Amino acid sequence: MKHAQTSARADFMLTYEFNAPKEMVFNAFATAEAMNEWWGPAESRNSTITLDFRPGGIFHFKMDFGSQVAYGRLKFEKIEPYDLLEFTNAFADEQANVVKAPFDVPLPQEIAYRLVFSEENGKTRILITGKPVNGTAEEVDGFHSIREDMQRGFSSQFDQLAGYLQKTGGRS
């Protein structure tokens, strides 16, 4: 059925099992030393520029493809050792500002990931889900103004209702 396919595919989901306790797996995201060892595309030499492992903190890294250099950044949102990690991921410039992907693949500009860590018998499973980061400020404003219109609408409705009740109340 087209329906199931479409809704299942709008979000990204993957599980992966590691032969290590979850504290160790979680901590592999927490330091520049660890991230330098494993993070980034296999085709590039990757190095940490800065890593601030706190909610709101940024991991800014360099990807050296030889002929081309690109930068990326994670912005940490939620950090709950050793169970949950939320961050957004995007390509970046040298100053860690978000930029479009430097190659021709239609990708969301920024993706929000949620990683849930669970441990059983010394093995850790990560369930990762991802979705494009929510709309632009302009769009959010659009919906905000609708809400305001509705509130105004409702309150004028209530004024009318109050007036009506007063009138009928007065009559009865």
Add this chain to the structure above:
Amino acid sequence: MESRRDVFQAIADPTRRQIIAMLSRQPLNVNTISEQFDVSRQAVSLHVKILAECGLIVIKRQGRERFCEAQLEKLNEVADWVDHCRQFWTQQFKSLDKYLAKVRSQKPKK
């Protein structure tokens, strides 16, 4: 930030994802779509407008009604994104797995 109108903006919102799912089965008019949601008709109209601007649906007038039709080939771009993500993370996790094996071999189990 400049306003983006692409499939990713289209699917960034859960209501829009639902609208797309509904329309992938059959074309519907805006009123029928609105009836399925708790949000206001205006909000649904705005979602429909954004979906149209992103190229995921087309709106066809039939008399007084506006029918929305999904552009399924456009949805393939979404699938491409998910595939790309899967490749990226599978590779990242393989690399992480290797790193963890290395750390474990260096640090004998307590």
